[in-house]
Amino acid sequence: MFINLFRALRRHGIPATFNEWMLLQQALGENLADSSLTRFYHLARAILVKTEGHFDRFDQAFLECFGHIDSSDELIARIEERLARLPPLELTEEEKRLVEELDLEEVRGRFLDRLRNQDDEEHVGGNQAIGVKGRSPFGAWGYNPAGVRIGQGVSRHRRAVQIAEKRSFRNYRDDVALDTRAIKTVLGYMRQVVREGPKESLDVEGTVRATCRNAGELEFVWERARRKRIKLMLLMDAGGTMTAHAELVSRLFSAARDLVKNLKFYYFHNCVYQELYTDIARMTPVATRKVLEQTPRDTRVILVGDAYMAPSELLHPNGAIDFWYRNDRPGIEWLGDIRKRFRKVLWLNPEPREWWPSVPTTRMIGGLFPMHELTLEGMRHGTRALMKQ
Incomplete structure (x- = not known):
């Protein structure tokens, strides 16, 4: 059943296995999709897709197979949308x-x-x-x-x-190739040269000095290989006013994933509070305090966001934009903790620099972090300034 979908997934580079396909058939046999194309979409994605980085490819494959079909759920949603969206x-x-x-x-x-x-x-x-x-x-x-x-x-x-409603955001893609090469070059400025691994590289100068001290009798000195390494953590604002910049942030994320072997990344919405999230839908929280304590102090930290919010979200306890979320400490205090914990911190803002003075929260956050535009030029200046901190 739906073998065309299985073939489309493989064509789009999604490594769906035969066992996973049979599991989907079993789920359909137990009527878990309940004759709804929308439920089938979520069921198939949950079983066949292993990483959020492939969600966009799944959508393309799904549209290729079922884009011409209107389900009853979709028709009802479309009617409700037309009724609800009266002229503003x-x-x-x-x-x-x-x-x-x-x-x-x-x-x-x-x-x-x-x-x-x-x-x-x-x-x-x-x-x-x-x-x-x-x-x-x-x-x-x-x-x-x-x-x-x-x-x-x-x-x-x-x-x-x-x-006061549940928000769900489309995940940032990590496979965007356009313009990532230039971004990698800029991020490469932050790499450090470190020595690691077994001592198997000949230290020529050390060997000469040791031989001289040994009255001319040859004595080899070995050292660990020199490699470039970077410790980087990305904290990304997702959804809301950042939706318009999702493609640009995706390129940064994709470049960082390719360049940094053990990249740490977390999401927040508008401002950092007591919890960060490992997924863009903010369904899997992790304590911000735990992240700060377990991340080495020499890690480079880049925060990405437009710093655009109501002042209460930044300055007030329980001021978070999600109505049911309770933050006992103001967001500005959590941002201050990040600034104190890490010596090399940078804030990248996708909004034009000339707008910043007109936004109170942008001015306040800009006074706490070095803030640069999320452009190649802005990143170049930012990363170089970061290395001088």
């Missing part, structure tokens, strides 16, 4: 100034109260209820300087303080 509310600058802007705790309290007490009727417009196309701090496709965004897939004003 557009206000003049004068009208925007009249909209009440609340602080973080007021937003949180009012949202929970609305969530408990609001009826199930649809709310369009208005400035109180959770709804759409209004001035309320809660909902979608409206306007409020600070609020909780619900059911809106993209940020229109880049001003939401909290997102």
Whole structure:
């Protein structure tokens, strides 16, 4: 069954085995896909794909086989999307100034109260209820300087303080080849020459000195081979306003993976708190304190992000953009811990440098870390400055 998918996966370079294919057949025989193309997609990917680096190839193979089919789930989702996305509310600058802007705790309290007490009727417009196309701090496709965004897939004003819905982000690809050669050259500036391995390389100068001290009797001196090594940890902001820069960050990630044998990499969203994540969907957390304690101090650390967020996300306890996430310490303190732990730290920002002074959080983070643009020129200046720290 679906042998065309198996062949397409192999053509796209996904090493799916026959045993994994038979396991998929067994799962289908037990009706785990429940006659849904969407469930079949997730089931097949979970069984046949071993690394997130192949997710994009799987998508290409899947589209090749099933791109012409519309499942009932997809049709329903499309209808719901068309109904939900009413024309967004557009206000003049004068009208925007009249909209009440609340602080973080007021937003949180009012949202929970609305969530408990609001009826199930649809709310369009208005400035109180959770709804759409209004001035309320809660909902979608409206306007409020600070609020909780619900059911809106993209940020229109880049001003939401909290997102009260589960977010899932597409993973950064590690197989992007375009322009990675230049990025590798820049990252290569950070490599150190170290001696390691068995002593099997002849030390000519040492041999001469030892022979002279030994009254001319030949005495060989051996040393370990010289190799270039780099200890590097990448901390990458994923999703939200960084989605537009995902391809550029993918190139950096791909170059680092090829250049650094034991690369450490973690993800965060907007700001670092008490947990980092080993996957871009932020489903597998690891304690930030543990990462800092177990990573050698001489590791080079590169943080990648636009440093664009609400000030409360950086300065307030429990200010994280995910509504249900609780950070007891402000993000600025965790960033300070990273700066103190590692001597050689660099922040790469994909936004143009001329924008930075207009963003309060970018200015604050730029005062804590050396910040450079995520361009070849910016990386070149950044890595050279990093080696001088």
